[in-house]
Amino acid sequence: MTTMNERNKAYLFYKPTEEIEEKVQAVRSLGRKYGFTLVDDPQDANMIVSFGGDGTFLQSVRKTNFRDDCLYIGVNDGRVGFYTDFSTTNLEKIERGLQSENIEVLRYPTIEVNVDGMKSFHCLNELSIRSNIIKTFALEVYIDGNHFETFRGDGLVVSTPTGSTAYNKSLKGAVVDPKLQSMQLTEIASLNNNQYRTLGSPLLLSKDRELVLKIIQDGNDHPIIAADNEALSIRHSHEISIKVSEKEIKTLKMKDNLFVHKVKRSFL
């Protein structure tokens, strides 16, 4: 438990447009009322508030480098999403969130990716790797150093628990409880024949596993690699290692933003 007083420096993350500015203004005055200082540099903040959809929330986490000493809060415009628990049309709820003396925190697992032993980064939804041409590409998949399968097809996605309701779900992956520190591997249109054989079903791995994807260099070796909603500018990568990270993203726990509520209100 953290007392609200320690969380008093807020950074507001949004693309400024005239339309949103007015709504942000209302949230700003609420912040002032409860003694928050609005800072211009996210480095100085201990609370980062994004205005927009889940995509904007993902960007706010990425652009501020996955701070684990910060509380991230997503404010949407009207409807609420998976990371956006608040809305500019319901200031009362934001007020309730700011009022509580002792706040409780929800923690979302992330995955840590390393490319060729050099570039390291985190993902909150997923890492996706896809062929960037009309032809397939091939990968060797290793788990904890053991060869697992040879994949040929459109691509692979490794998602976090909170990312399980995004791209992963479109690929018929399982929806995963964020309390289960894990990562899930799903396939995008795998080729299955006598030469290439893949599991064909989603694979859920525990937090102690290491997944390594080795790109087979056969001429079609420039897949697109993306971390959440951002494509990486890595052209010649060979080996990608993925693990569940120690780092977790924290958000404000409210009575109605638990896992079951989110899945139900979005899909049922």
Ligand code: NAP
């Ligand atoms: P987008 O194309 O606007 O996102 C697609 C949809 O996914 C949006 O409705 C977005 O919500 C929603 N979304 C994002 N994270 C989610 C989550 N954790 N659980 C449930 N829904 C979620 O692009 P974006 O907003 O920048 O989001 C990026 C994400 O899109 C990627 O991380 C990936 O998971 C997903 N994606 C899905 C597919 C697919 O399903 N075929 C393909 C590519 C990417 P908002 O409208 O609130 O932003």
Ligand code: MN
């Ligand atoms: Mn979006």
